[in-house]
Amino acid sequence: MPSGAVSRNGFPILAREIAAGQGHRQALKVLLIGGIHGDELTASSIVFKWLELMQKPAAQEFQWKVAPVVNPDGLLAAKPRRMNARGVDLNRNFPTPNWQQDAPRYWAKVTASDPRRYPGSAPLSEPESRWVHDTIEQFKPDVIISVHAPFGVLDFDGPVKPPSRFGRLMFNRVGVYPGSLGNYSGLHKDIPVVTIELPNAQVLPPDAEVQRIWQDMLGWIKRNVPAAPKLAMKP
Numbered sequence: 347m348p349s350g351a352v353s354r355n356g357f358p359i360l361a362r363e364i365a366a367g368q369g370h371r372q373a374l375k376v377l378l379i380g381g382i383h384g385d386e387l388t389a390s391s392i393v394f395k396w397l398e399l400m401q402k403p404a405a406q407e408f409q410w411k412v413a414p415v416v417n418p419d420g421l422l423a424a425k426p427r428r429m430n431a432r433g434v435d436l437n438r439n440f441p442t443p444n445w446q447q448d449a450p451r452y453w454a455k456v457t458a459s460d461p462r463r464y465p466g467s468a469p470l471s472e473p474e475s476r477w478v479h480d481t482i483e484q485f486k487p488d489v490i491i492s493v494h495a496p497f498g499v500l501d502f503d504g505p506v507k508p509p510s511r512f513g514r515l516m517f518n519r520v521g522v523y524p525g526s527l528g529n530y531s532g533l534h535k536d537i538p539v540v541t542i543e544l545p546n547a548q549v550l551p552p553d554a555e556v557q558r559i560w561q562d563m564l565g566w567i568k569r570n571v572p573a574a575p576k577l578a579m580k581p
Protein backbone atom coordinates (compact mmCIF):
# COMPACT_ATOMS: atom_id res chain seq x y z
CA MET A 347 0.00 0.00 0.00
CA PRO A 348 2.91 2.54 0.26
CA SER A 349 2.57 4.75 -2.82
CA GLY A 350 6.31 5.36 -2.97
CA ALA A 351 5.79 8.99 -1.99
CA VAL A 352 6.76 10.21 1.44
CA SER A 353 5.78 13.19 3.54
CA ARG A 354 8.09 16.05 4.47
CA ASN A 355 9.21 14.00 7.52
CA GLY A 356 9.68 10.85 5.44
CA PHE A 357 6.47 9.06 6.40
CA PRO A 358 4.94 7.00 3.56
CA ILE A 359 1.78 8.33 1.95
CA LEU A 360 -0.36 5.21 1.88
CA ALA A 361 -2.61 4.65 -1.10
CA ARG A 362 -4.59 1.75 -2.35
CA GLU A 363 -5.96 1.16 -5.81
CA ILE A 364 -9.02 -1.02 -6.14
CA ALA A 365 -9.98 -2.20 -9.60
CA ALA A 366 -13.61 -2.26 -10.66
CA GLY A 367 -15.42 -5.59 -10.56
CA GLN A 368 -15.74 -7.78 -13.62
CA GLY A 369 -18.12 -6.42 -16.22
CA HIS A 370 -17.24 -2.81 -15.39
CA ARG A 371 -14.54 -2.19 -17.95
CA GLN A 372 -15.36 1.49 -18.53
CA ALA A 373 -15.70 2.14 -14.82
CA LEU A 374 -15.64 5.71 -13.51
CA LYS A 375 -12.46 6.50 -11.63
CA VAL A 376 -12.82 7.92 -8.14
CA LEU A 377 -9.99 9.45 -6.15
CA LEU A 378 -10.90 9.44 -2.45
CA ILE A 379 -8.61 11.25 -0.03
CA GLY A 380 -8.79 11.94 3.69
CA GLY A 381 -6.77 13.89 6.17
CA ILE A 382 -5.19 16.59 4.03
CA HIS A 383 -5.60 18.56 7.28
CA GLY A 384 -3.89 16.54 10.00
CA ASP A 385 -6.08 17.67 12.91
CA GLU A 386 -9.30 16.43 11.29
CA LEU A 387 -9.00 12.89 12.62
CA THR A 388 -12.44 11.69 11.53
CA ALA A 389 -11.61 12.65 7.94
CA SER A 390 -9.05 9.84 7.90
CA SER A 391 -10.93 7.31 10.02
CA ILE A 392 -14.09 7.47 7.89
CA VAL A 393 -12.02 6.68 4.78
CA PHE A 394 -10.67 3.57 6.55
CA LYS A 395 -14.28 2.58 7.35
CA TRP A 396 -15.29 3.08 3.72
CA LEU A 397 -12.41 0.87 2.59
CA GLU A 398 -14.36 -2.02 4.14
CA LEU A 399 -17.53 -1.06 2.26
CA MET A 400 -15.55 -1.00 -0.98
CA GLN A 401 -15.63 -4.78 -1.01
CA LYS A 402 -19.40 -4.69 -1.60
CA PRO A 403 -20.99 -4.82 -5.07
CA ALA A 404 -22.24 -1.21 -5.15
CA ALA A 405 -18.68 0.11 -4.94
CA GLN A 406 -17.31 -2.31 -7.51
CA GLU A 407 -18.85 -0.36 -10.36
CA PHE A 408 -16.03 2.13 -9.84
CA GLN A 409 -12.28 2.07 -9.99
CA TRP A 410 -10.85 3.55 -6.80
CA LYS A 411 -7.69 5.20 -5.66
CA VAL A 412 -7.83 5.77 -1.92
CA ALA A 413 -5.44 7.67 0.34
CA PRO A 414 -6.82 7.91 3.89
CA VAL A 415 -3.98 10.00 5.36
CA VAL A 416 -2.60 12.55 2.93
CA ASN A 417 -0.93 14.57 5.70
CA PRO A 418 0.64 11.94 8.00
CA ASP A 419 3.02 14.42 9.65
CA GLY A 420 0.13 16.61 10.74
CA LEU A 421 -1.93 13.66 11.97
CA LEU A 422 0.95 12.02 13.84
CA ALA A 423 2.33 15.17 15.46
CA ALA A 424 2.39 15.12 19.28
CA LYS A 425 -0.60 17.42 19.00
CA PRO A 426 -2.27 16.75 15.64
CA ARG A 427 -2.21 19.82 13.47
CA ARG A 428 -3.75 21.10 10.30
CA MET A 429 -0.49 21.85 8.47
CA ASN A 430 2.28 19.55 7.31
CA ALA A 431 5.69 19.36 9.00
CA ARG A 432 6.81 22.59 7.32
CA GLY A 433 3.78 24.49 8.54
CA VAL A 434 2.03 24.58 5.16
CA ASP A 435 -1.73 24.29 4.76
CA LEU A 436 -1.64 21.70 1.96
CA ASN A 437 -5.13 22.66 0.84
CA ARG A 438 -3.79 26.10 -0.17
CA ASN A 439 -0.72 24.75 -1.96
CA PHE A 440 -2.27 23.67 -5.29
CA PRO A 441 -1.30 25.53 -8.47
CA THR A 442 -4.40 27.63 -9.14
CA PRO A 443 -3.88 30.37 -11.75
CA ASN A 444 -2.16 33.48 -10.33
CA TRP A 445 -1.22 31.56 -7.19
CA GLN A 446 2.01 33.60 -6.78
CA GLN A 447 -0.07 36.77 -6.43
CA ASP A 448 -3.31 35.57 -4.97
CA ALA A 449 -2.36 32.98 -2.35
CA PRO A 450 0.12 35.09 -0.33
CA ARG A 451 -2.15 38.14 -0.61
CA TYR A 452 -5.23 36.24 0.52
CA TRP A 453 -3.23 34.78 3.41
CA ALA A 454 -1.96 38.18 4.54
CA LYS A 455 -5.16 40.17 4.05
CA VAL A 456 -8.06 37.81 4.61
CA THR A 457 -6.59 35.43 7.20
CA ALA A 458 -4.32 38.05 8.85
CA SER A 459 -1.36 35.69 8.24
CA ASP A 460 -3.00 32.89 10.21
CA PRO A 461 -0.21 30.26 10.54
CA ARG A 462 -2.86 27.53 10.14
CA ARG A 463 -3.57 28.80 6.64
CA TYR A 464 -0.05 29.46 5.35
CA PRO A 465 -0.11 28.51 1.63
CA GLY A 466 3.63 27.83 1.36
CA SER A 467 6.37 29.59 -0.57
CA ALA A 468 5.28 28.32 -3.98
CA PRO A 469 2.53 26.13 -5.43
CA LEU A 470 3.31 22.41 -4.96
CA SER A 471 6.25 23.25 -2.70
CA GLU A 472 5.27 20.28 -0.48
CA PRO A 473 5.65 16.54 -1.17
CA GLU A 474 2.10 15.79 0.03
CA SER A 475 0.39 18.27 -2.32
CA ARG A 476 2.73 17.14 -5.12
CA TRP A 477 1.62 13.58 -4.52
CA VAL A 478 -2.06 14.54 -4.87
CA HIS A 479 -1.27 16.57 -7.98
CA ASP A 480 0.76 13.77 -9.59
CA THR A 481 -1.90 11.23 -8.69
CA ILE A 482 -4.50 13.35 -10.49
CA GLU A 483 -2.23 13.48 -13.56
CA GLN A 484 -1.52 9.73 -13.57
CA PHE A 485 -4.77 8.20 -12.31
CA LYS A 486 -6.97 10.73 -14.18
CA PRO A 487 -9.96 10.54 -11.84
CA ASP A 488 -13.44 11.38 -13.12
CA VAL A 489 -14.32 12.69 -9.68
CA ILE A 490 -12.43 13.53 -6.48
CA ILE A 491 -13.81 13.18 -2.97
CA SER A 492 -11.85 14.98 -0.24
CA VAL A 493 -12.90 14.51 3.36
CA HIS A 494 -12.55 17.22 6.03
CA ALA A 495 -14.17 18.26 9.32
CA PRO A 496 -15.79 19.93 11.31
CA PHE A 497 -18.21 22.16 9.37
CA GLY A 498 -20.90 19.53 8.81
CA VAL A 499 -21.66 20.37 5.17
CA LEU A 500 -20.89 19.37 1.60
CA ASP A 501 -19.04 21.72 -0.68
CA PHE A 502 -18.56 21.21 -4.38
CA ASP A 503 -16.53 22.59 -7.27
CA GLY A 504 -16.78 21.43 -10.83
CA PRO A 505 -18.64 21.12 -14.09
CA VAL A 506 -21.55 18.89 -12.99
CA LYS A 507 -24.58 19.18 -10.71
CA PRO A 508 -23.58 19.46 -7.03
CA PRO A 509 -24.88 16.84 -4.62
CA SER A 510 -27.77 18.12 -2.52
CA ARG A 511 -27.08 15.86 0.46
CA PHE A 512 -25.09 12.83 1.63
CA GLY A 513 -26.67 11.41 4.75
CA ARG A 514 -27.41 14.42 6.97
CA LEU A 515 -24.81 16.59 5.30
CA MET A 516 -26.37 19.27 3.12
CA PHE A 517 -24.81 21.15 0.25
CA ASN A 518 -23.65 24.56 1.41
CA ARG A 519 -20.91 26.44 -0.28
CA VAL A 520 -17.94 26.97 2.06
CA GLY A 521 -15.95 29.11 -0.35
CA VAL A 522 -13.29 29.22 -3.01
CA TYR A 523 -9.70 29.81 -1.90
CA PRO A 524 -6.49 30.39 -3.86
CA GLY A 525 -4.55 27.14 -3.87
CA SER A 526 -7.32 24.83 -2.64
CA LEU A 527 -7.85 21.42 -4.18
CA GLY A 528 -11.48 22.23 -5.03
CA ASN A 529 -10.47 25.42 -6.78
CA TYR A 530 -7.61 23.74 -8.64
CA SER A 531 -9.30 20.52 -9.75
CA GLY A 532 -12.95 21.54 -9.84
CA LEU A 533 -12.69 24.93 -11.45
CA HIS A 534 -9.46 24.76 -13.43
CA LYS A 535 -9.10 21.10 -14.40
CA ASP A 536 -12.83 20.44 -14.78
CA ILE A 537 -12.68 17.41 -12.50
CA PRO A 538 -15.60 17.56 -10.06
CA VAL A 539 -14.47 17.75 -6.44
CA VAL A 540 -16.80 16.99 -3.55
CA THR A 541 -15.55 18.28 -0.22
CA ILE A 542 -17.18 16.39 2.62
CA GLU A 543 -17.04 18.31 5.89
CA LEU A 544 -17.92 15.92 8.71
CA PRO A 545 -19.61 17.54 11.72
CA ASN A 546 -16.88 16.71 14.25
CA ALA A 547 -13.10 16.38 13.87
CA GLN A 548 -12.69 13.88 16.74
CA VAL A 549 -15.91 11.86 16.88
CA LEU A 550 -17.18 9.90 13.89
CA PRO A 551 -20.90 9.94 13.09
CA PRO A 552 -22.75 6.72 14.08
CA ASP A 553 -22.15 3.72 11.80
CA ALA A 554 -25.57 4.07 10.16
CA GLU A 555 -24.73 7.65 9.14
CA VAL A 556 -21.25 6.62 7.95
CA GLN A 557 -23.03 4.14 5.64
CA ARG A 558 -25.69 6.62 4.51
CA ILE A 559 -23.08 9.17 3.50
CA TRP A 560 -21.31 6.42 1.58
CA GLN A 561 -24.45 5.19 -0.21
CA ASP A 562 -25.62 8.68 -1.11
CA MET A 563 -22.14 9.45 -2.43
CA LEU A 564 -22.11 6.37 -4.67
CA GLY A 565 -25.60 7.22 -5.93
CA TRP A 566 -24.64 10.79 -6.74
CA ILE A 567 -21.48 9.72 -8.58
CA LYS A 568 -23.46 7.22 -10.62
CA ARG A 569 -26.16 9.70 -11.59
CA ASN A 570 -24.09 12.83 -12.12
CA VAL A 571 -20.49 12.13 -13.05
CA PRO A 572 -19.98 11.56 -16.75
CA ALA A 573 -17.34 9.08 -17.86
CA ALA A 574 -14.43 10.49 -19.84
CA PRO A 575 -14.32 12.09 -22.37
CA LYS A 576 -15.99 14.78 -20.29
CA LEU A 577 -15.98 17.48 -22.95
CA ALA A 578 -18.88 15.83 -24.74
CA MET A 579 -21.08 16.59 -21.75
CA LYS A 580 -20.53 20.34 -21.83
CA PRO A 581 -23.13 22.65 -23.35
Ligand SMILES: [Zn+2]
Binds near residue numbers: 383386494495
Ligand atom coordinates in the same frame (compact mmCIF):
# COMPACT_ATOMS: atom_id res chain seq x y z
ZN1 LIG B 1 -9.99 20.69 6.49
